Amino acid sequence: MGLIWGLILGAIAGLIASKLMNENSGLIKNILLGVGGGFVGGLVFKLIGFAATGLIGSLIVSIVGACICIWAGRKLFK
Template structure:
């Protein structure tokens, strides 16, 4: 299975992070959005492969996975900081 590439991952990560920021009512900058989107996609992809056995492909699939993963990371961060 081939990925979407680094440049596309940055774009999709930024969009996913921004969407997650709006869903979770958080306030972050562009770099944090990109980071959350990319790391969130990595975490969510890992969990999907471990639980289901596969992941969503393409730009749209990775955007959905990135948003879910970024929301999960924001939620975990709030739990650790005590603001959940």
């Protein structure tokens, strides 16, 4: 059940991040952005000394990480 919730949370985080960054993407890309963003966001937040707790905290970390992934992708593949 945790995997399903992770994919749903990833899809929501990827959708919000893609809207914030004006990125056109489909469901699969949103899920990958959200899950990858959760990983990247978790690393970044740990480096600055913050930790996410609960569903809302995880969602915020995933959105921030997904925005970082979109930004980095734009810079790398410009």
